[in-house]
Amino acid sequence: MPLFNKEEGCENRTHSLLIQHFIPLDKLIQESKIENEIRGVLDECIRLRRELHRHPELSLHEERTARTISLFLSEHGLKTKSYDFPSVVCDTAPHPVVALRADMDALPVEEASGEEFSSENKGVMHACGHDAHSAMLVCTGVVLHRLGVPVRLIFQPAEELGRGAKMMIEAGALDGIHYIFGLHVWPSIDVGSIAVLNGPAMAAHDEFHITFKGPGGHGAYPHLTRDTVLAASNFILSSQGIVSRVVDPLESAVLSYGRIEGGHASNVIPSKLLLEGTVRTFTPEVRAQIRRSIEQLLGSVCLFYGTEGNIQWEEGGPAVINDSEFAEQCRKVLNGKIKVVDYRPTMGSEDFAYYLQKVRGAFAFLGTGSDSSTRASKHSSIFRLDERSLYYGIMSEVLVASFAGGLDGDKGNKQA
Numbered sequence: 001m002p003l004f005n006k007e008e009g010c011e012n013r014t015h016s017l018l019i020q021h022f023i024p025l026d027k028l029i030q031e032s033k034i035e036n037e038i039r040g041v042l043d044e045c046i047r048l049r050r051e052l053h054r055h056p057e058l059s060l061h062e063e064r065t066a067r068t069i070s071l072f073l074s075e076h077g078l079k080t081k082s083y084d085f086p087s088v089v090c091d092t093a094p095h096p097v098v099a100l101r102a103d104m105d106a107l108p109v110e111e112a113s114g115e116e117f118s119s120e121n122k123g124v125m126h127a128c129g130h131d132a133h134s135a136m137l138v139c140t141g142v143v144l145h146r147l148g149v150p151v152r153l154i155f156q157p158a159e160e161l162g163r164g165a166k167m168m169i170e171a172g173a174l175d176g177i178h179y180i181f182g183l184h185v186w187p188s189i190d191v192g193s194i195a196v197l198n199g200p201a202m203a204a205h206d207e208f209h210i211t212f213k214g215p216g217g218h219g220a221y222p223h224l225t226r227d228t229v230l231a232a233s234n235f236i237l238s239s240q241g242i243v244s245r246v247v248d249p250l251e252s253a254v255l256s257y258g259r260i261e262g263g264h265a266s267n268v269i270p271s272k273l274l275l276e277g278t279v280r281t282f283t284p285e286v287r288a289q290i291r292r293s294i295e296q297l298l299g300s301v302c303l304f305y306g307t308e309g310n311i312q313w314e315e316g317g318p319a320v321i322n323d324s325e326f327a328e329q330c331r332k333v334l335n336g337k338i339k340v341v342d343y344r345p346t347m348g349s350e351d352f353a354y355y356l357q358k359v360r361g362a363f364a365f366l367g368t369g370s371d372s373s374t375r376a377s378k379h380s381s382i383f384r385l386d387e388r389s390l391y392y393g394i395m396s397e398v399l400v401a402s403f404a405g406g407l408d409g410d411k412g413n414k415q416a
């Protein structure tokens with residue numbers, strides 16, 4: 001059975017970019033060979049994933065993880081390199097135009113999953129599944145190397161800080177690359193399933209820090225003070241009107257506050273109050289609109305209450321926007337080997353977005369949930385995944401990388 005249906009593809013002229021340049025996969029690689037190769041590395045993949053899980057490292061400290069990955073790849077005859085920060089880059093064969101990406105960092109979370117291979121690094125946990133991403137990509141690399149398919153494997157640090165992808169791109173990890181694919185473990189999707197969305201998949205995120213200041217004083221005499229608590233409270237409530245009244249109802253946006261800090265006593269109006277929040281959006285227009293409105297609102301609230309208000313923005317990554325044609329081809333290639341399911345975009349964010357600003361590609365959600373013990377959300381201390389998902393993750397990466405390698409690379413580079 002061909003992996004890629006030429007007849008069906010050629011009928012659809014709107015997808016001519018990807019259709020005209022493919023090399024039918026059934027002529028390149030036999031499906032059974034792929035499956036055998038994957039089954040051959042599966043036990044090693046599980047062992048590697050558990051080894052990484054036992055030794056999680058925080059963002060920009062992934063030295064041990066990078067060494068473990070490099071060692072594993074070189075033991076299987078692959079050459080690796082790294083930059084001057086924790087990272088691994090490896091070409092499975094010369095001149096790849098397709099890259100696959102995994103992230104390596106863990107989170108400052110105390111593990112309570114009960115796994116027998118739980119973290120041995122107190123207060124640090126692979127609670128976002130990056131151990132699985134790395135282990136799957138290592139094994140995908142071994143399989144593609146054996147099959148002679150050229151692909152660049154990118155193992156980046158610091159996804160949780162939203163910085164690693166940028167660092168890899170600036171260091172040259174995408175040089176010569178025209179297409180990229182990545183995946184994230186997804187507990188709310190069933191194991192054996194995958195979602196590859198068209199267009200927007202994950203949101204852009206920004207954070208802001210506001211300091212309200214004013215002459216505080218006795219709670220019994222508020223008229224002699226400038227009340228930072230009331231100003232902040234009013235600001236918090238009114239700002240929800242930005243999402244509900246300023247932004248087009250057909251657009252998506254979220255504005256949430258995660259930290260509010262001020263005061264020491266019940267009867268003292270504090271002279272300083274800190275407020276921190278996050279904004280999630282999908283388009284640059286809405287992103288800019290919300291930022292403008294927050295600043296305007298802060299100005300008016302402070303004017304009314306006579307407080308001072310300073311805001312500092314921490315610009316996060318852009319939205320993850322999948323290339324719709326590429327995503328559609330991914331779904332076609334994967335269909336039959338893994339259950340391809342529909343899923344909605346999520347307000348979470350991912351620094352994979354930076355790669356997609358440079359080259360065409362897609363970021364997929366890999367199902368890892370099967371029962372109540374594997375449904376806890378990412379970043380939770382009880383996060384666990386059904387390890388049967390590793391097989392499907394490797395299969396997805398191998399199939400997508402193989403088909404994308406047959407595309408006309410020059411069409412993929414957004415800078416071209």
Ligand SMILES: [Zn+2]
Pocket residue numbers: 128160378379
């Ligand atoms: Zn995460």
Ligand SMILES: [Zn+2]
Pocket residue numbers: 128129130159184
């Ligand atoms: Zn993650």
